[in-house]
Structures are given as structure tokens and as C-alpha cells.
Amino acid sequence: MTTKIEKAGPVGTPPPAPENIKAIPVRHYGRWVAAVITIALLALLISAFARGDVNWGAIPDYFFDGEVLKGVRNTVWITILSMVLGVALGIVLAVMRLSKNPVTASIAWGYIWFFRGTPVYVQLLVWFNLGLVFDYINIMPIYKDEWSDFMTPFLAALLGLGLNEAAYMAEICRAGIQSVDEGQSEAAQALGMSHAKTLRRVVLPQAMRVIVPPTGNEFINMLKTTSLVIAVQYWDLLQATSEVGQNSGATAEMLFLAAAWYLILTSVLSVGQYYLERYYARGSSRSLPATPLQRVRANLLSFSNRSGGVGA
Amino acid sequence: MTAMVKAEGVHKSFGPVQVLKGIDLEVAPREVFCLIGPSGSGKSTFLRCINHLEKINSGRLYVDGDLVGYRQKGDKLYELKDREVAEKRRDIGMVFQRFNLFPHMTALENVIEAPVQVKRETKAVARERALRLLDRVGLGDKAGNYPSQLSGGQQQRVAIARALAMEPKLMLFDEPTSALDPELVGEVLDVMRGLAEEGMTMIVVTHEMGFAREVGDSVVFMDDGVVVESGQPREVLTNPRHERTKSFLSKVL
Ligand SMILES: Nc1ncnc2c1ncn2[C@@H]1O[C@H](COP(=O)(O)OP(=O)(O)OP(=O)(O)O)[C@@H](O)[C@H]1O
Ligand SMILES: [Mg+2]
Numbered sequence: 001m002t003t004k005i006e007k008a009g010p011v012g013t014p015p016p017a018p019e020n021i022k023a024i025p026v027r028h029y030g031r032w033v034a035a036v037i038t039i040a041l042l043a044l045l046i047s048a049f050a051r052g053d054v055n056w057g058a059i060p061d062y063f064f065d066g067e068v069l070k071g072v073r074n075t076v077w078i079t080i081l082s083m084v085l086g087v088a089l090g091i092v093l094a095v096m097r098l099s100k101n102p103v104t105a106s107i108a109w110g111y112i113w114f115f116r117g118t119p120v121y122v123q124l125l126v127w128f129n130l131g132l133v134f135d136y137i138n139i140m141p142i143y144k145d146e147w148s149d150f151m152t153p154f155l156a157a158l159l160g161l162g163l164n165e166a167a168y169m170a171e172i173c174r175a176g177i178q179s180v181d182e183g184q185s186e187a188a189q190a191l192g193m194s195h196a197k198t199l200r201r202v203v204l205p206q207a208m209r210v211i212v213p214p215t216g217n218e219f220i221n222m223l224k225t226t227s228l229v230i231a232v233q234y235w236d237l238l239q240a241t242s243e244v245g246q247n248s249g250a251t252a253e254m255l256f257l258a259a260a261w262y263l264i265l266t267s268v269l270s271v272g273q274y275y276l277e278r279y280y281a282r283g284s285s286r287s288l289p290a291t292p293l294q295r296v297r298a299n300l301l302s303f304s305n306r307s308g309g310v311g312a
Numbered sequence: 313m314t315a316m317v318k319a320e321g322v323h324k325s326f327g328p329v330q331v332l333k334g335i336d337l338e339v340a341p342r343e344v345f346c347l348i349g350p351s352g353s354g355k356s357t358f359l360r361c362i363n364h365l366e367k368i369n370s371g372r373l374y375v376d377g378d379l380v381g382y383r384q385k386g387d388k389l390y391e392l393k394d395r396e397v398a399e400k401r402r403d404i405g406m407v408f409q410r411f412n413l414f415p416h417m418t419a420l421e422n423v424i425e426a427p428v429q430v431k432r433e434t435k436a437v438a439r440e441r442a443l444r445l446l447d448r449v450g451l452g453d454k455a456g457n458y459p460s461q462l463s464g465g466q467q468q469r470v471a472i473a474r475a476l477a478m479e480p481k482l483m484l485f486d487e488p489t490s491a492l493d494p495e496l497v498g499e500v501l502d503v504m505r506g507l508a509e510e511g512m513t514m515i516v517v518t519h520e521m522g523f524a525r526e527v528g529d530s531v532v533f534m535d536d537g538v539v540v541e542s543g544q545p546r547e548v549l550t551n552p553r554h555e556r557t558k559s560f561l562s563k564v565l
Contacts (some may be wrong), residue, residue, distance in 0.1 A: 187412035187471075190363055191426035191478060192402035195394060201429060205416045 058250040059257045062241075071240025072261055078157050078236065079223045085162030086222075087215065090169025095199065097174055108170065115167035121228050124160035127151065128232040153234040160232065165222060172214045176207030208280040216273030220266050227262075237261055314377040316341045316482055316513045317362060321371035324357055331357050333537035334371065342511045346524040346545065349534035350560055355517045358534070359484050362515070363404045364397050375404065376481060402430060405475030405483040409490050411467040413459040419446060419470045420455040423477045431478070438477070445473040449503050465496030469503055476507075483507065485516040521565055525549050533557045 050056075062068055096108035115123070130151065137143065137150045180203050188198040227238040238258055245254030278291070317339040324332040331354045339345045347355050360366040361373060364381040373380040381397060382389045392400075413422050423442035427433040446455050449469040451462075459467050468488055475483060485504065489497040501523050508514060508527050518524060524531050525545045532542040533552070541548055541557045552558045 181412075183408060183410055183412040184414065186365060187406075187408060187414070189365065189398070190401060190404070190406035191474070192398050192400075192430045193426065194398050197429055201425065202414055206414075 054256075055250055055253055058248065058253040059260070062244055062248070062250075062254065062257060063260075065244060067240045067244055068237070068257070068261075071235060071237040072265075074235050074240075075223065075226050075237040076265065078154070078161065078226050078229065078234065079219070081158055082161035082165055082226070083219055083222055085158065086165025086169045086218070089163070089166035091173050091204070093166060093170035094173035094177055097170060098177060112167045112170055115164050116171075120160065120164045120225060121231060123164050124156060124228060124231050127160045128153070128156040153229070153232045156232040157226070157229040157234040157236075161222065161225065161229070165218065168218060169215070172211055172218070173207065176209075176211035177203055179210045180206045205280075209277075212273070212277050212280050216269070216276065219273070220269050223265055223269065224262060313341065315339060315374070316343070316376055317345075317515065318374040319358075319371065320373075322358070322361065322368050322373055323370040324354070324361060324366060324368050331537055332361070332368070335534075335537075335539055337532060337539060337542065339513065339515060340529075341513050343513055343529045344508045344527050345513075345515045346528040346531045347515060347517045347534060348519070348521070348524065348531060348560075348564075349540075353534045354537045355534055356486050359406075359486050359515065359517060362482075362484060363401050363406060375400070398430075402426075402478050403481050405478060405480035407468070407471050407475055407483065407485045407488045409487040411459070411464070411471045411491070413467055413471055413474070415459050418456050418458055419451060419462065419473075422459070422470055423474045426474070427477050442473070442477055445476050446470070448506075449473050450499070463496060464492045465499045468492065468500045472500075472503055472507075481513065483512055483514045485514065485518070487517050487519065489518070489520060519564055521549055521561070533560065535560070 093108045093111060096104040097112070099105055128151065130147065134147050137145055137147055143150075177199075184202050184206065185198050188202040189195075193201065226236055229236050230239045230242075233239075241254040241258040241261075242251075245251040248254075275291075315338040317337075319335045319337050322332055322335040323330065335354075335358060347358070349355050357366060361368050362375060362380065367381060378400070379389075380400070381392055383392060384390075413419075414425065417425060420439070420442055423445060424435065424438040427438040427441070428435055443452065443455060446452055449472055451466055451469055451473070454462060454466060454470075459470070462470065472488075488504070489500050492500065497520065501520060504514070504516070504523070505527050516523070516528070528545045530542060531545045531548040533540045533548060533554075533556075535556050541552060541554050548557065549561065552561055
């Protein structure tokens with residue numbers, strides 16, 4: 001450097017901190033108008049429901065009913081198990097599909113073709129009725145039973161939902177694996193890592209960033225799709241509320257109750273998904289996005305700043 | 313003394329396109345071997361053949377006396393299993409143009425990954441060596457940073473430390489400074505110079521003629537899949553005998 005920069009003050013004393021800008025923020029009148037209209041419409045809707053022939057009292061009465069709670073537990077349980085089965089098998093299928101071995105690649109292709117090409121409702125019914133094909137299940141040394149005893153509603157539901165899900169998860173995982181730069185597996189292999197280790201330690205963790213968001217959606221979808229297991233007589237939330245509804249005469253009310261439970265469950269899942277995405281974003285951006293809690297706090301702070309003048 | 317790398321008539325094609333058309337060369341232990349040549353001449357491909365990231369179509373390639381990718385019994389060649397190929401790669405470090413650090417791991421985790429996962433070293437041992445290596449490449453204070461929080465030059469130095477953590481007997485560099493801003497090139501070359509002084513055998517694909525001249529023990533000029541000219545850096549870089557070498561050097565210098 002040959003040019004000397006003119007310093008603001010005499011050497012040694014730090015320059016005074018610049019004054020912060022004080023300005024009146026832009027007013028968004030449109031937002032206020034939209035909010036007022038929305039609230040008015042909501043109020044109309046609510047009053048319509050309130051005046052309708054609905055016995056609202058029945059909902060809180062049965063909200064924590066033993067049978068309903070059992071249904072909630074079963075719905076959560078079958079959702080989690082089906083997703084675990086779906087994700088695990090989906091990853092295996094994705095890896096098979098991408099492998100250089102033509103046999104495993106075609107098996108995976110055929111699996112995905114079949115399970116994505118038929119409705120999950122039909123698949124559930126087929127699992128439940130496979131007894132028509134197989135009278136007995138006979139895994140020679142380990143297990144032998146009549147099919148109808150073996151294929152419980154739970155197992156039919158799990159297989160029906162999980163195996164179907166695996167086909168969708170396979171496609172999601174494949175997209176995730178393919179999104180990872182080839183240089184990554186090359187670097188891992190150059191370090192002497194095996195294919196399996198490269199996949200597990202290097203590729204999959206990076207693929208997760210692409211895999212997790214759609215998987216969260218799949219999870220939420222699965223939670224709702226479990227309502228189909230009524231077809232195999234599994235005691236899920238919908239089955240429980242319908243039963244209670246029929247016994248108590250509050251059929252429609254119990255449907256509202258079921259909807260409320262589903263909403264609560266999906267909301268919990270959405271929050272979980274948010275934090276999972278945050279976790280897998282680490283290292284990919286310089287700083288993680290704020291959590292909702294942090295954002296609320298920041299908003300409150302900026303709000304108090306607006307009234308109290310510009311603070312530091 | 314066996315050569316560290318020996319190539320005899322190495323050919324490599326991608327489909328109908330012949331990329332390497334009979335490469336013969338020898339790299340002695342402790343030698344710094346610089347590979348120069350125009351884009352598309354097959355330098356990267358040759359480097360990748362050395363650790364069997366690419367399979368050669370004909371010829372023979374030896375690393376430290378062992379055939380790369382095959383085992384010879386009588387006059388028959390048997391392909392090595394994936395596991396055996398991976399085992400050989402442990403002894404060969406590779407540094408890439410685009411660094412290829414693992415973005416989901418910190419600098420330190422990048423460096424201890426292979427020793428722990430591949431060599432089954434304990435975390436403590438690997439960590440100690442990793443910190444020493446990071447210190448040595450001038451990044452002792454960046455161990456906890458993710459690659460996205462490092463400059464290009466810093467990332468490349470971590471990548472070198474990562475390769476060194478496997479204690480390789482041979483290091484391959486594929487244009488390690490080409491993706492760097494000019495002011496960051498020096499810090500990476502300094503690390504490589506230090507390695508050369510310690511006697512590491514290095515094959516360096518580079519466009520840094522200054523580095524080739526100062527640090528290189530020999531220089532090979534490749535064009536269109538063949539070795540056009542080779543010799544001591546002083547000869548090849550200042551008194552090239554071939555027309556093609558001359559015209560290439562006049563463009564890059
Ligand atoms: N996987 C591949 N499939 C098909 N062609 C390839 C493949 N890899 C390299 N090539 C071709 O081989 C030729 C040599 O490539 P290579 O990367 O070895 O050149 P290079 O000398 O390293 O060039 P650069 O200086 O640009 O890195 C190029 O024409 C390239 O298109
Ligand atoms: Mg190249």
C-alpha cells in the first residue's frame with residue numbers, strides 16, 4: 001500500500017461510533033385490511049357452526065375417553081412403525097436401484113413399479129385376505145401357524161402401509177443420494193473407505209438434507225393414511241371415534257373430535273420436522289436459521305424498540 | 313530400488329474416446345513429479361488410474377511394486393475385490409481441485425474420519441495426530457470450523473491434512489490451486505513445499521510453473537493422452553525440445 005488513509009481523529013483515540021439511523025418504518029395498511037376481512041369471515045363461519053345442530057359438549061366429554069385414547073396411541077404407533085419400515089426399506093431399495101448390479105437394480109425397479117402402481121387401500125385388503133392364497137404360514141424351523149391367526153389386523157396394517165411407503169421413500173432417497181456431489185464419494189474412496197462406509201458416513205448424511213423435508217411430508221401423510229386401516233379392522237383413531245360415535249349417537253361430533261386429534265398430531269410432527277431439518281442443515285450454511293422461539297423473541301425485541309426508540 | 317509408480321503402456325478409453333494412449337513413466341521414491349499439459353490431455357485421468365478410481369484398459373500400472381487393481385498369477389490377471397482395492401488406496405493420498413471436504417463435518421472431523429473409520433484407530437490417537445497436522449498446515453485454530461466457514465485456501469490445506477492423516481507413502485495432487493484466488497495459492501504451495509522437503513513422494517498436476525521449477529524433481533508434459541516430453545524442470549520448462557511443449561509453455565507462462 002502506498003496511499004495513506006486519512007484518519008478521522010488523532011492517532012490513538014478511536015473514532016466516535018456512528019449514530020444509528022432513526023427512521024419511521026413503512027406502514028403496511030394492506031395487511032390490516034386483510035386481517036380485518038379474514039377475522040370477519042372466520043367469525044361468520046364459527047357462528048354458523050355454533051348455531052348448527054351439533055352437540056358440542058360431546059367432544060370434550062369424549063376427548064380423553066379410554067377407547068379414543070387407545071385409538072390415538074394405535075394411530076401414532078402404526079404411523080411410526082410403518083414409517084420406520086418404509087424409510088429403512090426405502091433406503092435399501094434406493095441403494096439397490098443405484099447399484100451397478102443389474103439384478104438388484106431390476107428387483108428394486110419392479111418393487112417400486114408394483115407398490116406405487118396400486119392403491120394402498122387395495123394393498124391393505126390384499127394383505128388381510130392373503131389367507132385365500134395361503135392357508136398356512138410355514139417358515140420351516142421357526143414358525144408355523146394358520147394364516148388368519150398370523151395375519152393380525154396390526155400386521156396387515158403395518159405391511160400394507162410400510163411396504164407401500166417404502167416405494168415412495170425409495171424414490172425420495174434416490175433423489176437425495178443423487179444430489180450429493182460425486183466428488184464426495186470419490187474423496188471417501190480415495191481415503192480407502194469401502195462402498196458401504198462411504199454411503200453411511202459421507203453420502204447419506206449429506207443426502208439427508210434433501211431427504212428429510214419430503215420425508216416429513218410423508219410422515220404427516222402417513223398419519224392421515226392410517227385412517228384407511230379401518231379396512232383391516234385395526235383399532236385406530238378413526239375406528240375408535242366411529243365406534244364411540246355409533247354407541248353414543250354423536251356420529252358427526254366424533255368425526256370433529258377425530259379431526260381435532262389428527263390436527264394436533266400433525267402439528268406436533270410439523271414442529272419435529274422443523275428441528276430435524278435444522279439439524280441436517282448444519283455445515284451447509286454459515287449460520288443456522290433462527291428457531292421460531294428465537295424469532296418470536298427477536299420480533300418482540302424489535303417491537304419494543306419501535307416504541308422505545310432505536311436502542312442498541 | 314523399486315519405483316513408487318511405474319506405468320507401462322497405460323491406455324484408458326471412455327467408450328470410443330481414447331484418453332490415455334500409452335503412458336510410460338516412472339516416479340522414484342521421494343521424488344516430486346510434476347505433470348503439466350493442456351486441458352483435456354488426460355492428466356486427471358492418469359492420476360485417477362493410479363489409485364484405481366478409473367480402470368485402465370491395457371498396459372500395466374504399478375504402485376510400490378504392486379500391480380494396481382489386479383493380482384497376477386502366472387500369466388493370468390485377477391481383478392482385486394473392492395475391499396482389497398480400498399486397502400491399497402489407504403496408502404495413497406489424493407488432493408482434489410475442488411477440495412471435496414466433507415461439508416457435514418468440521419475440519420477436525422474431516423481429518424480423523426478415515427483413520428478412525430478405515431484404520432480403526434481410537435478417536436484419541438487420531439485426534440492428536442489430526443490436531444498436529446492441522447497445526448502444521450497452519451490451521452490449528454480452525455479445527456472446529458465447518459468447511460463452509462473456511463476460505464478456499466484453508467479448505468485445501470485441511471484436505472491435505474486429511475490425506476496426510478492416513479500416513480500415505482504417495483500423494484497425488486490434481487491441480488490443487490486451480491480453484492483458488494491468486495492470493496490464496498501461495499499458502500497451499502507452501503504446505504506442499506514443506507511436504508516435498510520432508511521427502512514425501514508426490515505427483516502434482518499443476519499449472520504453477522514456478523512451483524514445478526523450484527520444487528519439482530522432474531516434469532512431464534502430456535498432450536492428447538501421450539507423454540510428449542519429460543526431464544528435469546529446468547530443461548523442460550526453459551529449453552523445451554518439442555514444438556507442442558513450446559507453444560503450451562508460451563501460453564501459460
Ligand atoms: N468419466 C468420463 N467419461 C467420459 N469422458 C471422460 C471422463 N473423464 C474424462 N473424460 C474425458 O477425458 C479427457 C481427459 O480428461 P482429463 O480430466 O483427464 O483431462 P485433464 O488433462 O485433467 O484436463 P484439465 O486440465 O481440464 O483438468 C477429456 O476429453 C474428458 O472429456
Ligand atoms: Mg484435470
